[in-house]
Amino acid sequence: MTPASVPGLESLGRVHFIGIGGVGMSAVARIMVARGIPVSGSDAKDLPVMADLADAGARIAVGYSAANLGDAQTVVAGSAIRADNPELAAARAAGLPVLHRSQALAATMGDDLVVTVAGTHGKSTTTSMITVLLQGAGLDPSFAIGANVPALGVNAAHGTSGVFVAEADESDGSFLNYRPKVAVVTNVEPDHLDHYGTAEAVYESFDRFTALLPSDGVLIACADDPGALALAERTLLRGNTRVVLYGTSDRSDLVLHDGGPGDVAVTSPAGQFSLELQVPGRHNALNAAAAFTVALELGVDAETAARALAHFSGASRRFELKGAARGVRVFDDYAHHPTEVRAALAAARSVAGEHKVHVLFQPHLFSRTREFAREFAEALNLADTALVLDIYPAREDPIPGVTSQLITRHLNAGGRLVGSGEAVAALAAAAGAGDIVLTVGAGDVTAFGPRIVEALDG
Structure with missing residues (x-):
């Protein structure tokens, strides 16, 4: 569908969302429900936002099945939905219009x-x-x-x-x-x-x-x-x-x-x-x-x-305070491009003052790591301690020769590659009172923040 052919909201009829639990998909579904559009949706896992949507009036299913389409007249598919998804395949077989999330959002804007x-x-x-x-x-x-x-x-x-x-x-x-x-x-x-x-x-x-x-x-x-x-x-x-x-x-x-x-x-x-x-x-x-x-x-x-x-007190995963223990504050940031990493560490420096900054970075995507390895290292070198996890692949298959070592080979003495098992203990040992610990990346590195706080507290 070309941008010029984004439909009007009322023309969509009953709308089914494949992958409705995603942060972007649930946003569009929430607005459509509020604007009086009949909405149904499914996701592979039962996520908290799905209960909120159900309370608002959406019909929600956990797990993918062609039967979940019901009497839908328009389908919205998340970008992570594979072509062989049974609901997407059934929608295409039935000749239903399938919209990208952005097209569905554009329709709600009216x-x-x-x-x-x-x-x-x-x-x-x-x-x-x-x-x-x-x-x-x-x-x-x-x-x-x-x-x-x-x-x-x-x-x-x-x-x-x-x-x-x-x-x-x-x-x-x-x-x-x-x-x-x-x-x-x-x-x-x-x-x-x-x-x-x-x-x-x-x-x-x-x-x-x-x-x-x-x-x-x-x-x-x-x-x-x-x-x-x-x-x-x-x-x-x-x-x-x-x-x-x-x-x-x-x-x-x-x-x-x-x-x-x-x-x-x-x-x-x-x-x-x-x-x-x-x-x-x-x-x-x-x-x-x-x-x-x-x-x-x-x-x-x-x-x-x-x-x-x-x-304004911040957005989730944007220099978000995860907790503090032993005088150390632990923040989490979604930064996954060298410019973003540099900005996050500069912010950490402004908060830490004369104290130290320790970062745990998880590269996101093999292709991005290949393109910007040296730039990532230059940004991470702003920290006193820079620990780097293996690449979070997200939607990509591995690229031969592309690993986190492309970054770590350019780090200063305070930087090195770490396994997920040693990262928490290493940061807890390195951080002293007044220091800032920052977990950085668009993958599951966000889960490390609470664990670091717990290790510091212990």
Whole structure:
């Protein structure tokens, strides 16, 4: 299905979700139920969110079977669903329309004023900040976010304001299915080369994304990021929409002043305003500047916007505190690209002060490890201790010769490869009072945080 053929919500009829327990799929299902669409869904495992959806009125099944389709008229399949899944095979055999998650989400947006957040890094956090800010300003936006947000309680909801805020994922090109009026681009770097093949193809996809903006829309781009700035310049030359820049550079229309934790402010045409942020790091200060810019574009009073940002306490797996013991704080972060790892460790440094930072990193994907091994090592070398686990394969088969040793061979003296069995004890032994321990990666490394806290406590 091409982007132009995304259907209207009412035309979908009864909708069945294959893989409904995923964070992205459940978000779309939750909004559809709230907007009166009959929803059913299944997943391989009985996940907590499925009970919530059932309570909301969805028909839920655990395990895959063609019978689960019931009388569905449209099927939404998660990206992890294999072609031989019995429900997907039955849907195709019956000639039912099968939508990608992004197409289903685009259908739920309807006639709302759509705000999308795209970028190689920072999408979930920035989308969350915008949503929390708008709620704090008295608006009631609909939203769909690719991470759980403690301040919101859920990662998706149907709102009444006619504004829809959504994370727009570029990893497979599916962000081209949306029709935003306001588009934020936090940064543009080569990633997901298993899908795109070349860096040039990544840049081209973002050009196509900004080309979707209407003449009365706006691109809000980060002037501090070379890729986002270049995208903004190309968009200006194309002339299809307005462009607003934010960042610390003189080129910014909204200027960020970041003096570290407790000393963050923005200067806009309405004046200078201090931002009280609960999340550390320059990257989060930039994300906050983006959210503030969106609020101004939507007519929110600047002082109200600045106050509302103080309510944002973070998103799940984004420098998330997992616990503390023996004076050591343990955080977890989803970072899986060198730039993200560097930003997470810089944030850890700002929190640790004169104390040490210890990181446990799990590379995500063989292809990404092959492309960025040296860059990962350079980022990890910001830590005093850098322990690296084996690669988390996710959707990929092994690539001959590609292992975590491609990274560890470039680490400083404090870095080495570890097995999962020794990682917890090694970190507990290395960390002293005041230090920060950070588990990093998009795989199951997140499970190590509580175990490290327990080991420290023991």
